[in-house]
Amino acid sequence: MSDEKYNGLSIVTRMKECLGLDRDKDLAAHFGVNPQMVYNWKARGTIPLDQCIQLREEKGLSLDWLLLGVGISEPVREPSAGYYVDQEYTEVPLYDVEASAGDGSFFEDENIVGYRKFSNDWLTREGLNKATLALIRVAGDSMDSTLHDGDTVLVDLSKRKPDGVFALRFGDALRIKRLQRMTDGSLRVSSDNEMYREEVVHPENLDQIEIIGLCHWRGGRVF
Incomplete structure (x- = not known):
């Protein structure tokens, strides 16, 4: 700062x-x-x-x-083809997909519904590549107090190796969870809200999970 x-x-x-x-x-x-x-x-x-x-x-x-003076400078605008870049800002696509922070939110297509601007200087400082970024919204409370229902999350699609908070497909559900790779090759899938139980995915079942990307930034209400 x-x-x-x-x-x-x-x-x-x-x-x-x-x-x-x-x-x-x-x-x-x-x-x-x-x-x-x-x-x-x-x-x-x-x-x-x-x-x-x-x-x-x-x-x-x-x-x-x-x-x-960092991060988003404008609210969501109407979608257009591709992502837009000028000398100061990059517009990152917002997808019509809610990543469940609860039991899972089902979807069929990941359609772009708008864009939000991020400062290019901020993206550079954060080590982010504008070509591998996406925005999705959170649904549910399982990641309280890290993420809240309705938050917008910036996902780095180039980073898919645990540990950390990731967007992932688990069966037909899109979720945001905290992932930890275990020594036996299993994947621990946990929530920051203690009301939700931890899940462990064993090596033989890892093909049921697709890690989409690392959750790098959140935007939402101040609680």
């Missing part, structure tokens, strides 16, 4: 950018506050957290981007 990004001036700039505003007084009017408050955010380095949360609810923006 750099001081340059994590300060009131930078946050105010991003707020005005996402609202299409040029003047501080217009930003103040949007939030129903005195223009002096916006000045204080910039001059004193105050973090306007309540207003950032309000913008997140209004625009579907990421708090990571509003506060730090």
Whole structure:
């Protein structure tokens, strides 16, 4: 976290950018506050957290981007052919698939329903290849408190070797689980919610599982 990004001036700039505003007084009017408050955010380095949360609810923006300038900069847009890359951002496809964090969510086709933008600088720092990324949504509560129902998860399709939290197909179900390779070749499949039982897949049954990719990042409500 750099001081340059994590300060009131930078946050105010991003707020005005996402609202299409040029003047501080217009930003103040949007939030129903005195223009002096916006000045204080910039001059004193105050973090306007309540207003950032309000913008997140209004625009579907990421708090990571509003506060730090990293990750998603825009909400989901309508799909188009392929993924889009410009000098600053890459649009990663969001698939019409809910990865169950419970008993499993069945599907037939993985159709792209939209895209979300990620900063190219952030992708580089995280060691991610834009060509091997996908977004899916979580359904269920078995990964609480790591992942919550409705969260969006960025999956790195190039990383498929346990250990860690992975998206996987288990039979006809798409799930997100914590995987651990055991010394005997078995695969331990566990949930972060203690209400769910651990599963062990023995070597002779590993063909029933397809590891899709490593869950690298999540976006969702603040609890």
